Every structure is written in structure tokens, then in C-alpha cells.
Amino acid sequence: MKKNTVLAFDVYGTLIDTQGVLAALAQVMGDAAPAFSKQWREKQLEYSFRRGLMRDYVDFSVCTRNALDYACLALKQPLEESTRQELMAVYKTLPAFPDALAGLKAAKEAGITCYAFSNGSASAVEGLLQHAGILDYFTGVISVESLQTFKPNPDVYQYLLNTAETKADNAWLISSNPFDVLGALNHGMKTAWVKRSDEAIFDPWGEEPTVVISNLTELVSSVDSHLI
Structure with a gap:
């Protein structure tokens, strides 16, 4: 070398492992967790790409939170704000x-x-x-x-x-x-x-x-x- x-x-x-959030999601939405996690991660990346192209930088955590909100809308999971904050906290660990x-x-x-x-x-x-x-x-x-x-x-x-x-x-x-x-x-x-x-x-x-x-x-x- x-x-x-x-x-x-x-x-x-x-x-x-970004899929480490699955356990927390499963407690909230059961069998819908895998699809939700996938949508969340894909949108997180898409938002970072779009922000980069627009030259409109925000912290990556903002992309993560925006993507979480999108997944809630797209998959019809009306999570309370406190639950969303808990899921964001999981991303830190x-x-x-x-x-x-x-x-x-x-x-x-x-x-x-x-x-x-x-x-x-x-x-x-x-x-x-x-x-x-x-x-x-x-x-x-x-x-x-x-x-x-x-x-x-x-x-x-x-x-x-x-x-x-x-x-x-x-x-x-x-x-x-x-x-x-x-x-x-x-x-x-x-x-x-x-x-x-x-x-x-x-x-x-x-x-x-x-x-x-x-x-x-x-x-x-x-x-x-x-x-x-």
C-alpha cells in the first residue's frame, strides 16, 4: 500500500446505515415503515441535488426535514410535530x-x-x-x-x-x-x-x-x- x-x-x-431509522418508524406506522424510509431517503438526496443546482444552500438537516415532511404527505402519514422531531433526533444517532x-x-x-x-x-x-x-x-x-x-x-x-x-x-x-x-x-x-x-x-x-x-x-x- x-x-x-x-x-x-x-x-x-x-x-x-440510514435505514437504522426503520425501528423508530415501525413503532409509529407499522408495516408502512420500509416504504416511508425509502421515500424519505430518496427525497432527502433529491432535495440536496436541487438545492445545489439552485445555489440555495441550506444545512443538510433541512433537506432531511423537508424530505420527512414530503414523505408524510406522499404516503398519507399525518405525524404530529413531536413525532417528526423525534424521528429527526434518531438521524443523529x-x-x-x-x-x-x-x-x-x-x-x-x-x-x-x-x-x-x-x-x-x-x-x-x-x-x-x-x-x-x-x-x-x-x-x-x-x-x-x-x-x-x-x-x-x-x-x-x-x-x-x-x-x-x-x-x-x-x-x-x-x-x-x-x-x-x-x-x-x-x-x-x-x-x-x-x-x-x-x-x-x-x-x-x-x-x-x-x-x-x-x-x-x-x-x-x-x-x-x-x-x-
Whole structure:
């Protein structure tokens, strides 16, 4: 492993399981919870894309809350304000995926510099990673809030490279989100797509991730095999 390799980990959906909100949703709406969670997450991302294109930045938590309100309307779940606030609070304590700790430990043992790289605010991400017990594995948290835009704006990936004091050839974006992987590829970075489900589809844009892994325990060996 080259010692100057930098790994930038997406947080929501890659290290942290956004479906960790399902238990709380199930207590509120029973069998409707999976569909509601899916709608909530999809709209959260859509709102961040739209805000970025409109150059109308808000904290990612605002996108999350707006998406929650949309899901309530779309799926006819008239939740009380107190319940909505409780669900938003759950987002601050979402669990890490089971393989996250082992994958980060392997990277640290290999001497790789790791950053958390997120659409979320630095304070929110730090709190989330601290709660999940994995914050100490990162050299730092790099948030889009400094630029007031969202992934996959190319400026965000350049900001990552500048902050990490590295070049695209030495930097890897690790993400389960295809839009994020494509954004990093577009900026010349290497990428690892974390395909956690056989049903996951990578956007057919004529570009492919540098490596595809099913969980983070495969990351170090996969990255190492692609270094010259």
C-alpha cells in the first residue's frame, strides 16, 4: 500500500446505515415503515441535488426535514410535530454498518490516511461518527458546508483534495451512492463502490467504479490491488 494514499469515506449510506431509522418508524406506522424510509431517503438526496443546482444552500438537516415532511404527505402519514422531531433526533444517532469498524481498522493498520467526507455539517457528522464509535479512525471530517453546495458538484471533490493536500491520482472516494462515485470519477479520482445488495444498480453512464466491493472489509485489499 502506498503511504500517500487517501481514502475519503462517504458517511450517510456508506459508513452509517440510514435505514437504522426503520425501528423508530415501525413503532409509529407499522408495516408502512420500509416504504416511508425509502421515500424519505430518496427525497432527502433529491432535495440536496436541487438545492445545489439552485445555489440555495441550506444545512443538510433541512433537506432531511423537508424530505420527512414530503414523505408524510406522499404516503398519507399525518405525524404530529413531536413525532417528526423525534424521528429527526434518531438521524443523529443512526448506527454504523456492521463492517464499518473492521474496514476502518484495516485501513488504519495499513497506514492509510482516512477522511469522512459528507453532505452533512461537520458537527453533525462528528457527533454521528462519535456515537457509532468510529470517529477516531479519521484524520478529519470534510464537509460541504464550507462551500455551501452539495455533492456531486465538482468543486466539492476539489475541496476534498485541497483539504487532504493530495492529488486525484492518490485519492479514493468510498461510497455506496452511485451519484457520489460518478462525481468523484468525473473529477479524476479513483473510486470504490460499496454494493451492499445484489439488487443495487450502478447508473449506466458508460463509466464504472475502479473497484466494486460488497462490504468495507474488502476495501484495503481491493485498493491495494489497483495501486502501481
